[in-house]
Amino acid sequence: MSCPTALTIAGSDSGGGAGIQADLRTFAFHRVHGMSALTCVTAQNTVGVQQVDALSPEMVAAQIDSVISDLGVQGIKTGMLLNQGIIEATVRQIENYELQPYLVVDPVMVSRSGAQLIDDLAVEVLSQHLVPLAILVTPNRYEAQILSGQEINTLEEMKKAAAIIHEKGAKAVLVKGGAMPQELRGVDVWFDGEDWEILKTKNVETKNNHGTGCTLSAAIAANIALGNHLKSSVEKSKQYLTTALEYALDLGKGSGPVGHFFPLNQDS
Template identity: 65%
Template sequence: MKTNKTSIPVALTIAGSDSGGGAGIQTDLRTFAFHCVHGTSAITCITAQNTLGVFRVDAMPSEAVIAQIRAVVEDIGVQAAKTGMLLNQEIILAVAQEVRTLQINNLVVDPVMVSRTGAQLIDDDAIQTLRHELIPQAAIITPNRYEAQILSGLEIVSLEDMQNAAQIIHKNLGTKAVLVKGGGMSGGLKGVDVWFDGERLEILRTKQVETKNTHGTGCTLSAAITANLALGKDLWTAVQEAKEYVTTALTYSLDIGKGQGPVGHFFPLLEK
């Protein structure tokens, strides 16, 4: 009896769980599925949250995070991986060591340190560990405005500031490429991103989508980049196509709950 066996690229997300399904692991797996990539996960923390906010966060033991990563990589293997909320210094260090030991390539680091509104999410020690242990192993990092300020030491209020920050981060932190996101910028810069890979300094613009339902856009973008890398696309193409995907998902954002809803990851189904 013959069995049909389909070979499919595999991506790994190392991030937190969002009970409301708008960000984190849940969003990453939906994004992987949209791109026809098999999604695997290592959960770093469990949050109780919905469209109105986050009400509780429980960290996973670092040993549990390590065990999840090894279980996936040593059996299934991954073509690309991403990190999201790592929560504390111990988990960040453990993840960095596993990435190095297991030689995980095509690593996308979404340095979840500060929210889009400017609230710091992890402590200073954790930020330093992220900066020195994990980011240098990344193919690309995707900081928002406030995270880019911390990593570059610059105040970011203009497009020129974003460009300078991207170049400083690239020079100082060792990552192959930097994408400074403009979702937290105002006016005409809202949603404008800046790319730098040591040679090319590019500005990525797409149409602005007016919606309050933008929860999970950062996770979605980094997950889409990861999926595209798993599919074998080059880094610049992966970023361009990921940004287009996020823009379309924003167009079909979900007006659910009483607060800020998520983007519509499965928009082809919504069209039906």
């Protein structure tokens, strides 16, 4: 049998909760063959990140070339790209293979707690050169603040940030509300240049939410690979993530991962 293929361009999480590990499990759940181009290796667990080592931009480009030239691709997501060189190498390969119609950019720049993860030059390159190629960009509150240059504390400010990011060239923007205060927590704002929509699923109260951003963007890429419309892909993916949070895994001493394989837990 054959099936669609999806590619994650992201870092490795040695604890298995986020990064390519989360992406590949999400692809598998959706019955999409997952491929990966590794950007960096991390030593991390549920408590935090202890060390990060980047791969060379040439190696990142070689991985993308290897899988696309042989296996093809119907959905792509980017995650942690770490530095300017890796971002530029990724941009070149996306343009070379004309992959823009399949590209979901999770602009991993700032953690949910607000800590910046990449330097200012990398942020600038991502904003100016990668975001304009995307069919969808999925920033969290703090990433949306950086990309838009606006403070975000209200729903109207989320919408304003989405419009500014859309002006950078992305076909659509999903500003995620997981880090928003009070009643806005978990409320996402969708904007595609014409239509606004407020997307909300039920809140799941759990400390075990490691990898939510990776999981959502990977699910969207998988749904795109399956041939779903972009808006429908986002809606299906939000529901998948909500259920995975309901079955989150209580592992380690910190924030455990979401339950990507929740149907197996349901069966048991």
